[in-house]
Amino acid sequence: MAKNSNASAPVPDLSVQLGPLRLKNPVLAASGTYGYGEEYAQFVDPEALGAIVVKGISLHPRPGNPPPRLVETPAGLINAIGLENVGLENFIKQKLPYLRNRQVPVIVNIFGNFLEEYAELGSRLDAVDGIAALEINISCPNVKQGGMVFGTEPAMAASVVRAVRQTTSLPLITKLTPNVGRIGDIAKAVEEAGTDIISCINTVAAMAVDVFSRRPKLANVVGGLSGPAIKPIALRCTYEVLQAVKCPVIGIGGITNALDALEFLLIGVGAVQVGTANFVRPAAILEIIRGIERFLEVEGLARLEDYIGTLDTDCIFPFAEESCEAVGLT
Numbered sequence: 001m002a003k004n005s006n007a008s009a010p011v012p013d014l015s016v017q018l019g020p021l022r023l024k025n026p027v028l029a030a031s032g033t034y035g036y037g038e039e040y041a042q043f044v045d046p047e048a049l050g051a052i053v054v055k056g057i058s059l060h061p062r063p064g065n066p067p068p069r070l071v072e073t074p075a076g077l078i079n080a081i082g083l084e085n086v087g088l089e090n091f092i093k094q095k096l097p098y099l100r101n102r103q104v105p106v107i108v109n110i111f112g113n114f115l116e117e118y119a120e121l122g123s124r125l126d127a128v129d130g131i132a133a134l135e136i137n138i139s140c141p142n143v144k145q146g147g148m149v150f151g152t153e154p155a156m157a158a159s160v161v162r163a164v165r166q167t168t169s170l171p172l173i174t175k176l177t178p179n180v181g182r183i184g185d186i187a188k189a190v191e192e193a194g195t196d197i198i199s200c201i202n203t204v205a206a207m208a209v210d211v212f213s214r215r216p217k218l219a220n221v222v223g224g225l226s227g228p229a230i231k232p233i234a235l236r237c238t239y240e241v242l243q244a245v246k247c248p249v250i251g252i253g254g255i256t257n258a259l260d261a262l263e264f265l266l267i268g269v270g271a272v273q274v275g276t277a278n279f280v281r282p283a284a285i286l287e288i289i290r291g292i293e294r295f296l297e298v299e300g301l302a303r304l305e306d307y308i309g310t311l312d313t314d315c316i317f318p319f320a321e322e323s324c325e326a327v328g329l330t
C-alpha cells in the first residue's frame with residue numbers, strides 16, 4: 001500500500017496474534033471499567049471490540065469498600081472500589097449468557113486472597129463454555145502472608161500462576177501491578193510459571209485528602225490511580241516487561257485515544273486495554289479502533305502487525321506528532 005493512499009485502498013488488517021489468542025483488533029475493554037459488556041451495549045456493539053475483560057470475579061460475591069470510593073484528580077481517577085463483584089456463580093448464570101451470544105472473546109479477570117481460591121476459580125471456569133482466556137489479577141492481598149500483595153514479589157506471583165495453570169488449559173493472562181521496584185523480575189517469574197500472556201499495568205497506589213474537613217477523600221484512605229496521569233508510568237513499565245520476557249504483552253494505563261494506543265503498539269505490545277477513558281467517552285474504544293485504522297492508512301501500512309514493535313530507540317527531536325493532528329488523530 002502506498003503512503004497516504006486514497007480511499008479505494010483496502011481496509012488495513014488490524015488483527016493480532018497474542019500467543020494462543022487471535023483477535024480481530026488489538027483494543028480490549030479493561031477489567032472493572034466495562035462491567036460485563038451489556039452495560040455499554042447502547043453505546044458500542046460489543047462485537048466491535050478486540051475482546052472484553054470483565055469485572056474481576058471472586059469465588060463469592062463481594063460488596064466492596066464503603067463509599068466514597070472514587071475521586072477525580074487532574075488527568076486521573078483514584079478508585080477504592082474494593083473489587084466489588086457478583087461472585088462466580090452469579091457471573092456464570094446471570095452475566096456470561098449475554099456475552100456468550102456475541103461474537104467477541106470474553107476474558108474473565110479473576111482474583112482471590114488465597115492460592116486455593118485462584119485455583120478453584122481456574123478449575124471451575126475451565127468447565128464453562130464461552131470463555132476465551134483468564135486474566136489473573138495478582139494485585140490482591142495474600143491473606144496467609146500477612147496481607148502482602150501477591151504481585152509484589154516474584155515467588156508469590158509465580159505461585160499464583162502455577163496454581164491456576166494446573167487447573168485449566170484456558171490461555172492465561174497475568175496482570176501486573178506497577179507498585180513494585182523491578183516489574184521485569186515479576187514478569188520473568190510469571191512467564192516461567194506458565195502464563196501465556198502478560199498484561200500491565202493495574203492502577204498506581206495513590207491517595208487524596210481534603211484540607212478543609214482534614215479527612216481522606218476515600219473511605220479506604222488509599223486507592224489506585226488510573227487514567228491519562230499514569231500513561232507515562234504504564235509505558236515505562238510495559239517497556240521494561242517487554243525487555244524481560246518473550247511472551248506477548250498487553251499494554252494498559254491511561255490510553256485515551258488512538259495515538260496513546262499506538263505508542264504502546266510501537267514499543268511492542270500485541271494489544272492494549274482501555275479503562276478509565278470509557279467513563280469519559282463511552283464509545284472511546286470504537287474511536288480508538290477507527291483511529292488506528294486511519295493511522296495505518298495514512299502511513300500506507302496494510303497490516304497492524306507490520307507496525308507493532310518497530311520502535312527505533314534513537315531519540316528524535318523535534319517530534320513528528322503534529323502530522324497526526326493534520327489527519328485528525330489527536
Ligand SMILES: Cc1cc2nc3c(=O)[nH]c(=O)nc-3n(C[C@H](O)[C@H](O)[C@H](O)COP(=O)(O)O)c2cc1C
Pocket residue numbers: 030031032033055056057077079081083109137175201202203225226227228230252253254255273274275276277
Ligand atoms: C473503577 C475501576 C475498577 C477496576 N477494577 C478492576 C478489577 O476488577 N480487576 C482488575 O484487574 N483491574 C481493575 N481495574 C484496573 C483497570 O483494569 C486498569 O488496569 C487501570 O484502570 C489502568 O487503565 P486505565 O488508565 O485505562 O484506566 C479497575 C480500574 C478502575 C478505574
